[in-house]
Amino acid sequence: MTLDRFYPIVPDADWVERLLAWGARLIQLRIKDCPEPALRTEIEQARDACAAAGAQLVVNDHWQLALDAGCDFVHLGQEDFVGADIAALRRAGMRIGISTHDHAELDRALAKAPDYVALGPIYPTQLKQMPWAPQGLARIAEWKRLVGARPLVAIGGLTVARAELCLVAGADCVAVVGDIVRHPDPSRQADAWLAATRL
Ligand SMILES: Cc1ncc(COP(=O)(O)OP(=O)(O)O)c(N)n1
Numbered sequence: 001m002t003l004d005r006f007y008p009i010v011p012d013a014d015w016v017e018r019l020l021a022w023g024a025r026l027i028q029l030r031i032k033d034c035p036e037p038a039l040r041t042e043i044e045q046a047r048d049a050c051a052a053a054g055a056q057l058v059v060n061d062h063w064q065l066a067l068d069a070g071c072d073f074v075h076l077g078q079e080d081f082v083g084a085d086i087a088a089l090r091r092a093g094m095r096i097g098i099s100t101h102d103h104a105e106l107d108r109a110l111a112k113a114p115d116y117v118a119l120g121p122i123y124p125t126q127l128k129q130m131p132w133a134p135q136g137l138a139r140i141a142e143w144k145r146l147v148g149a150r151p152l153v154a155i156g157g158l159t160v161a162r163a164e165l166c167l168v169a170g171a172d173c174v175a176v177v178g179d180i181v182r183h184p185d186p187s188r189q190a191d192a193w194l195a196a197t198r199l
């Protein structure tokens with residue numbers, strides 16, 4: 001499986017639609033703290049928008065709602081997949097990306113045969129507090145050797161310039177939140193990301 005190299009992560013379905021209009025073709029919907037009826041509506045809106053654009057939606061965390069909505073790709077952290085029915089997800093044809101931050105997590109992730117492995121945080125991130133020190137670029141090369149043909153996603157503190165370094169270091173795909181959704185000119189910034197990640 002190949003992934004688009006530009007992987008924006010956004011907080012609601014309106015942002016998904018914006019990113020689609022700007023040219024993104026792989027988008028994660030990462031919604032925290034939202035009541036379930038509204039969450040379902042957001043997932044369905046994002047699903048339909050991505051389907052109409054021929055883009056790939058990845059639903060973060062909410063694997064059961066993604067399954068109910070007929071989505072086909074979820075992202076799970078280490079805590080998320082403990083309670084997840086991976087067999088049911090696989091039976092439904094769901095693809096799964098998994099976060100990793102150290103070797104033990106990578107071993108647990110690979111045991112689930114994920115469709116991609118994410119490594120982070122590559123650089124310090126403002127988005128959330130995490131106990132891991134920034135991984136740095138050398139870790140990307142190491143992780144790429146360990147994950148083999150499986151796509152490797154780099155995440156955490158990425159800017160356009162840093163994303164380019166991650167790709168050179170061996171990442172197949174670069175994921176970003178803040179440098180798009182908190183940027184004063186997100187449309188222009190998405191253009192810069194698209195240019196930097198174009199093959
Ligand atoms: C591409 C990508 N990589 C890592 C994460 C983080 O997932 P997780 O550790 O479950 O943390 P939350 O995003 O759920 O706070 C991700 N979402 N996407």
Ligand SMILES: Cc1nc(C(=O)O)sc1CCOP(=O)(O)O
Pocket residue numbers: 099100101119120121122124125126127128155156157158175176177178179
């Ligand atoms: C959601 C997330 N997960 C990470 C991990 O390392 O697993 S880093 C991260 C935050 C990414 O946001 P930004 O691009 O603003 O740094």
Ligand SMILES: [Mg+2]
Pocket residue numbers: 060061075076077080
């Ligand atoms: Mg999660």
